[in-house]
Amino acid sequence: MGPTLAVSVVHQEDFDKVLRELVRLTSDYVQRPDVTAATHFISDLALSSLKVMNLMADVEDHFDIEIPVEQLPKIRTVGDAAKSVLTLLGSRKD
Amino acid sequence: MATFPEITVAEALAELATTSAKDQGFTFICGTGRSESFISFEALASRVAERAGVLIATGLGRGDHVVLVIPERQEFVLTFLGCLWAGIVPVPVAPPMGIDQLTAYIERSRHIVHASKARTLVTTAQLKAVSGSLLSNDLRKLETVEELGRDPSPRLDLAAPSPDSTAFLQFTSGSTSRPKGVLLTHRNLTVNCHALAKSGMGMTVDDVLCSWLPFFHDFGLIGMVLAPIFTGSSAVYMPPLLFLKRPVEWLRAITRHQGTVSFAPNFGYSHCAKRVTDLDGLDLSRWRYAGCGAEPVRMSTLRSFSAKFETVGFRPSAFTAGYGMAESTLAVSFDKSEDGPRYDSLHPAKLHAHGRAEPIDDADAIDVVCCGAPFEGHEAKAVDESGRTCPDRVIGEIALKGPSVMSGYYDNPSATAAAIQDGWLHTGDLGYTVDGRIYITGRKKEIIIVAGANYYPTDIEHAVSKLEGIRTGNVVAFGISPREQDEALIVCAETSVPKEQHEALEIQVRSRVAQVIGLEIHDVVLIEAGTLPKTSSGKLQRCDVKAMYLGNRLSRRPRRDSKVTTLKHFSRSQLRLFWSKISAAVRSA
Secondary structure, three states: OOOOOOOOOOOHHHHHHHHHHHHHHHHHHHOOOOOOOOOEOOOOOOOOHHHHHHHHHHHHHHHOOOOOOOOHHHOOEHHHHHHHHHHHHHHHHO | OOOOOOOOHHHHHHHHHHHOOOOOEEEEEOOOOOOEEEEEHHHHHHHHHHHHHHHHHOOOOOOOEEEEOOOOHHHHHHHHHHHHHHOOEEEEOOOOOOOOOHHHHHHHHHHHHHHHOOOEEEEOOOOHHHHHOOOOOOOOEEEEHHHHHHOOOOOOOOOOOOOOOEEEEEEEEOOOOOOEEEEEEHHHHHHHHHHHHHHHOOOOOOOEEEEOOOOOOHHHHHHHHHHHHHHOOEEEEOOHHHHHHOOHHHHHHHHHOOOOEEEEOHHHHHHHHHHOOOOOOOOOOOOOEEEEOOOOOOHHHHHHHHHHHHHHOOOHHHEEEEEEOHHHOOEEEEEOOOOOOOEEEEOHHHHHHHOEOOEOOOOOOEEEEEOOOEOOOOEEEEEOOOOOEOOOOEOEEEEEEOOOOOOEEOOOHHHHHHHEEOOEEEEEEEEEEEOOEEEEEEEOOOOEEEOOEEEOHHHHHHHHHOOOOEEEEEEEEEEEOOOOOOOEEEEEEEEOOOHHHHHHHHHHHHHHHHHHOOOOEEEEEEEEOOOOOEOOOOOEOHHHHHHHHHOOOOOOOOOOOOOOOOHHHOOHHHHHHHHHHHHHHHHHO
8 A cells, every 4th residue: 555645643844834835836847826735736727737747846856855746646736745845744754 | 351250358268268378368567667477368357357347246237237436446447347248238438537627527427327327336436436527317336446356255157248238338329418329339349449459459368468458448448458358469558647657668668568559649659758868778660560540540649759769669559540439349450561650631721622632742841640441341431411422532421330439329319310311320530531541630520639539619618608707608719730740729709897807817718627637728719799700590619700710800918828829839830920920010110
């Protein structure tokens, strides 16, 4: 089983830090200032799936992680991506 | 007349089980690209025979249709081949890509399931709930590959279907509400696989195919899974999403496995040219067939791919531009030249206004890549409106004839009669021929092709029509091809909301299309009610709207484009037009 998206055990500060980075990366990518945790890649930013994948690859490079492709369809918002990144960063430390 | 062997896919696999070396077979790359699993042809044949036995044990019989919604690639291959082995007719349906477009996905898939008249659906445990919503009066049974794999069942003896019986149904044509299932016989598959693999590419047991293409796409399934079974070539498969996210993984797989044959739509090559930055460790020197097709092949893409990857051994002579469609099983023709891709540089005005492909030596020329001559035993020609064959270099609709052409659309005699006339398949593609070689210049049918996938304007128009503020039924969607770029989607819609609300409405239109169709709109044009051109019977005229759009004749508010379009995206003639308009505006002001 791959890592889950649950973040209950993770410290809120870590999550906020990752989220800030995600918001910045997304905001830079779409050239829009109004990105938040709730921003939906497809319905709010109208990104195609290819563009979402490009952004995820940027996110992977930034954090030096690999998001398994099985998890990608579950990532819908910036917050989802932050949770996924945090879990992967956490599992790397283990 | 060319002769083709009378051997089915399953028979070829059974033969391969006894003749192939232990290290020949299929490799599946996992979701991170870090691990792989290998199955030899011998083991594959054995597991396929088992899967065939289990499928029959569920109550399926020869000739029954079964829908496959299986994202796990190895399980898909086992089940698909298991169906062919047992003489069951598989109907592959794309699995959902995410939870966002689920409603639209279910709507589309329901239509396919209904039209296929399948009795059983095979899916995975994970997709059981979603797939369950596809069940209907006709389709009542749902099996999962996990359950099928668990039940031990004796291997089934190979069925020997007649070459002209249906092998499988390919639903790749038609809009959401009216999907068309292409009926392919065992003979269609055998002929096309032989033609493309043996005659077209001279594939042998020494070749290694590397593919990221989805299996529910004809290119990915017939070209990359079935064709190598006829030649005994090994193949490596990676998840399409892995390629989308990290295109370098495709090139790494080719390097690692010393891949010799790989195909991608034009967008695959442009994705690599744009996104791949780390060339460390890549070696593409063994890649001898770099196939490109399924959407218009652009010379500029091939050039930029070559420029980037020649340093790691890629040879431009490997480029093999192809033409094909599901209605002709998969491939119609390939073109490969030792000097690199062949193409015509054409006079744009003569091409568009006079329908003549006249070569010129000018920077404004449009490059049209040669797709080669049809395979042996097949014919192609360009025909005019009255069905007469066009002379060389005159644009017409491409028509095809030969043993790869489908027998028709399943249970759809009117669509079949419209497509096949006097034994010729009318493709809806526009192009011309020179000395028997095919060149494609555009499309008669109003399909929008993005990244190798077909989208139907009616589906997009329907989705936008449902938005509040948009006049129902007064939406037109079409594609434009900005010079040397991928096709771009334009949506024009009539609205009666005040101008100050247009920006918010435009965002809704973009969001709706991204959600329901999965496409990004290049430009949204909101116009006043009653301004879209219609026929006397009130039907919208897509061609006219497109012409008005291209001629800048649609009255609308000034565009505030969220995208940055730089001048380098325009051709010189477009720039000249642009500047002349600006100077005219300045003069009149």
